[in-house]
Amino acid sequence: WAKQFMMGHGVPTAPFSVHRVPDEASWRIREMGGRAVVKYDGLAAGKGVFVTSDEAEAAAAIAEVGDRYGPRAGFVLEERLVGEELSVLAFTDGRDVALLPTSQDHKRVGDGDQGPNTGGMGAFCPVPQVDQALLEAIHRRIVQPTLAGLQAERLDYRGVLYFGVMVTATGPRLLEYNVRMGDPETEAVLPALSSSLIDLILACLDGTVGQVRPTFHPGAFVDVVLASGGYPGAYRTGLPISGLDEVEQGCLVFHAGTQRRPDGSLATSGGRVLNVVGSGASLDEAIERAYRGVGRISFEGMLYRSDIGRRQWHLT
Numbered sequence: 001w002a003k004q005f006m007m008g009h010g011v012p013t014a015p016f017s018v019h020r021v022p023d024e025a026s027w028r029i030r031e032m033g034g035r036a037v038v039k040y041d042g043l044a045a046g047k048g049v050f051v052t053s054d055e056a057e058a059a060a061a062i063a064e065v066g067d068r069y070g071p072r073a074g075f076v077l078e079e080r081l082v083g084e085e086l087s088v089l090a091f092t093d094g095r096d097v098a099l100l101p102t103s104q105d106h107k108r109v110g111d112g113d114q115g116p117n118t119g120g121m122g123a124f125c126p127v128p129q130v131d132q133a134l135l136e137a138i139h140r141r142i143v144q145p146t147l148a149g150l151q152a153e154r155l156d157y158r159g160v161l162y163f164g165v166m167v168t169a170t171g172p173r174l175l176e177y178n179v180r181m182g183d184p185e186t187e188a189v190l191p192a193l194s195s196s197l198i199d200l201i202l203a204c205l206d207g208t209v210g211q212v213r214p215t216f217h218p219g220a221f222v223d224v225v226l227a228s229g230g231y232p233g234a235y236r237t238g239l240p241i242s243g244l245d246e247v248e249q250g251c252l253v254f255h256a257g258t259q260r261r262p263d264g265s266l267a268t269s270g271g272r273v274l275n276v277v278g279s280g281a282s283l284d285e286a287i288e289r290a291y292r293g294v295g296r297i298s299f300e301g302m303l304y305r306s307d308i309g310r311r312q313w314h315l316t
Helices: 002-008 022-031 055-069 132-152 185-192 197-206 283-296
Strands: 016-019 036-040 049-052 075-079 084-092 097-099 108-110 114-117 122-125 159-168 171-178 220-227 252-255 258-260 266-268 272-280
Touching: 002 171, 016 022, 022 055, 022 075, 036 055, 049 055, 049 114, 055 075, 084 132, 084 185, 084 197, 097 132, 122 185, 122 283, 132 159, 132 171, 185 220, 185 252, 185 272, 220 283, 272 283
Parallel strands: none
Antiparallel strands: 016 075, 036 049, 036 075, 084 097, 084 159, 108 114, 122 220, 159 171, 220 272, 252 272, 258 266
């Protein structure tokens, strides 16, 4: 539905096709040389997307969709775009939007963007490579046509709109919508907000977003995810967590997959366990503070990326 909405309302996105039988997609895979994006056509908690580099990987991704979600599960096959991903979060009343600072997720499990996709291993904001010209292009090419499409289809949507954007050499193109705040982007973006979150929410409800001007703290915010060993595959839970009380003041820790044990101590209870957020006057300072916090925390098999916020942009 989302891809059809984009195409129908002039939102630039990757060419796509929708399938339910793997054999139906074989010709498209060959046509793209296997450089594709395979997406489960449904809710997948951020884990239903596979980026492939050749025909064998694409076929394996389609088979994985069938194994996870059933042999008749629908999937979307997209042309693989080349560029840099951005997360753009906005509050809307259906007519106007209030944009939050841009952020960048790190989806792959390993340093250097290696390994399988996850729900997100960390994020930072704002993205220093995003200048006013790029923001205006995103607003003009993606945000405004989206709002016009909502109105044309009489969809009275009010709340958060998440734009997953790919910045290509020819301009921004939309990868996906979410009607929620992204994780782990939210843990980096909301601490940057210096004005009232409640005012933004109320403005969505009463139709006055156009009158709200959110303000933001200066500097940068970096969120490092601490995950269970084995994530995004099988992992153990119930492992004791130590060091939380040693994290320095000014470093935020958000709980994602933790549980309180009868003795009052904390243990792991999920794949992504904790989000450690550091802030600073510069991106380097925020990175350093976040990883100082990470260094205080431990649990058996603790997994995290050591390069959050260090990605270089390549648009050629």
